Amino acid sequence: MTVTGESNHQAGLRLTAVDAELLADSIRSAGLKVTAPRLAVLRALTERPHSNADALFGAVRTELPGTSLQAVYGVLTSFGTAGLVRKIEPAGSPALFERRVGDNHHHIVCTRCDVVHDVDCAVGHAPCLTPADALGFDVRAAEVIYWGLCSSCQAAEHLNTTNP
Amino acid sequence: MTVTGESNHQAGLRLTAVDAELLADSIRSAGLKVTAPRLAVLRALTERPHSNADALFGAVRTELPGTSLQAVYGVLTSFGTAGLVRKIEPAGSPALFERRVGDNHHHIVCTRCDVVHDVDCAVGHAPCLTPADALGFDVRAAEVIYWGLCSSCQAAEHLNTTNP
DNA sequence: ACATTGTTTTGAATAAATCAAAACAACTGT
DNA sequence: ACAGTTGTTTTGATTTATTCAAAACAATGT
Numbered sequence: 602m603t604v605t606g607e608s609n610h611q612a613g614l615r616l617t618a619v620d621a622e623l624l625a626d627s628i629r630s631a632g633l634k635v636t637a638p639r640l641a642v643l644r645a646l647t648e649r650p651h652s653n654a655d656a657l658f659g660a661v662r663t664e665l666p667g668t669s670l671q672a673v674y675g676v677l678t679s680f681g682t683a684g685l686v687r688k689i690e691p692a693g694s695p696a697l698f699e700r701r702v703g704d705n706h707h708h709i710v711c712t713r714c715d716v717v718h719d720v721d722c723a724v725g726h727a728p729c730l731t732p733a734d735a736l737g738f739d740v741r742a743a744e745v746i747y748w749g750l751c752s753s754c755q756a757a758e759h760l761n762t763t764n765p
Numbered sequence: 766m767t768v769t770g771e772s773n774h775q776a777g778l779r780l781t782a783v784d785a786e787l788l789a790d791s792i793r794s795a796g797l798k799v800t801a802p803r804l805a806v807l808r809a810l811t812e813r814p815h816s817n818a819d820a821l822f823g824a825v826r827t828e829l830p831g832t833s834l835q836a837v838y839g840v841l842t843s844f845g846t847a848g849l850v851r852k853i854e855p856a857g858s859p860a861l862f863e864r865r866v867g868d869n870h871h872h873i874v875c876t877r878c879d880v881v882h883d884v885d886c887a888v889g890h891a892p893c894l895t896p897a898d899a900l901g902f903d904v905r906a907a908e909v910i911y912w913g914l915c916s917s918c919q920a921a922e923h924l925n926t927t928n929p
Numbered sequence: 930a931c932a933t934t935g936t937t938t939t940g941a942a943t944a945a946a947t948c949a950a951a952a953c954a955a956c957t958g959t
Numbered sequence: 960a961c962a963g964t965t966g967t968t969t970t971g972a973t974t975t976a977t978t979c980a981a982a983a984c985a986a987t988g989t
Binding site: 930931932933934935936937938939940941942943944945946947948949950951952953954955956957958959 | 972974980988
C-alpha cells in the first residue's frame with residue numbers, strides 16, 4: 602500500500618503497524634480504498650466503540666491533523682454502506698458507531714452518564730424479532746435499547762438519596 | 766374555561782366541542798393550564814399519532830393560524846414532562862409523538878415509506894425488559910423498534926422486482 | 930376584577946448532518 | 960516505476976431539527 606504515513610513503518614511503531622495492516626485488510630476486504638483517514642477512523646473506532654462522529658474526529662485529529670470532520674462523516678458513511686461499521690441512534694444522542702456488525706446485538710444506555718454497552722439479545726437469540734402482531738409487515742430487523750442506570754451512576758444516585 | 770375559540774360552542778361544532786372538553790380535561794388532569802395551542806396540538810395528535818413537530822404544526826396552523834412552531838415544541842415538551850404524550854425517535858427520523866402512554870408498547874417502522882404502527886410487546890409482556898446480561902445496570906425501560914416493509918410497500922417492491 | 934404564574938410569541942442561535950465542486954490520492958494495468 | 964481512472968478528501972456553504980431567551984400575553988385562584 603502507499604498510504605501517506607507509511608513512514609510509521611520505519612518509525613518503530615511496530616505494534617500499531619501490525620494493527621494498521623489488519624485495519625487495512627478490513628477496509629480492502631470491504632471493497633474500499635485504503636486511505637489514511639479511513640485507517641485513523643477505524644482505529645479510533647476500535648479503541649472506543651460507541652463513539653459519535655465528533656468524538657472520532659477528535660481522536661483522528663491527534664493521529665492525523667488536517668483531517669476534516671466531513672471526511673470523518675464520509676468515512677463513516679462509506680464504512681456503513683460497506684457493512685464495516687454499524688450506526689446506532691439512541692434517542693437524544695447524536696449517531697454512534699461501532700465495528701461489531703453482523704450479529705443482532707443490542708445496547709444498554711445509562712440515562713445519567715450516557716455510557717453505552719453492548720448486550721446480546723435476550724433469551725439466547727431474537728425473541729424480540731417477532732412482534733406480537735407484525736401488522737402485515739415483513740420484519741427485517743429489531744432494534745432494542747435498554748435504558749437504565751449504570752453501576753457507577755447507581756452509586757452516585759444512592760449518595761444523593763442518602764446524603765441530603 | 767375561557768380559552769379563545771370557545772365561540773366554537775356556538776358555531777354548531779358540537780362533536781368537536783365535546784372533543785374539546787375531553788381534551789381539556791386531559792390537559793387539566795395533567796396539571797397544566799388549558800390553552801388553545803395545547804388543545805389544538807392534542808387534537809392533532811389524537812387524529813394523527815406518530816406525527817413529528819412539523820406535521821403537528823401544519824395541522825395546528827389550519828385550526829389556529831398564528832400558532833408558532835416554537836409553541837408546538839413548547840406544548841410537546843410540557844406534555845412530555847406531564848406524561849401526557851410520549852416521544853419516540855426512530856433512527857433517521859425527527860422525533861415523533863403519540864398520546865398512547867403508560868404501557869410499554871413498541872413500534873414497527875416501514876423502511877421504505879416511514880409509516881409507523883404500534884405493536885404490543887412480544888410474548889405477552891416485557892420479555893425484552895430483561896437483557897441477557899444487564900452488566901450491572903438498573904434497567905428501567907426497554908425500547909424496541911422493528912424495521913421492515915409495510916404491506917403496501919411489499920406490494921410495490923414486488924412490482925419492481927417482477928416488472929423490470 | 931386582579932394578581933400571580935405559566936404560556937406563547939418573536940427572533941436568534943445551536944448541533945448534527947449533508948451537499949457540491951474542486952483538489953487530490955489510491956488502485957489498475959502497463 | 961508511471962499514467963490514467965476512479966474514488967476520496969478538502970473547503971466552504973447549507974439544511975434540518977431543535978433549543979434558548981426576553982418580552983408580550985393569557986389562564987387560573989382569590
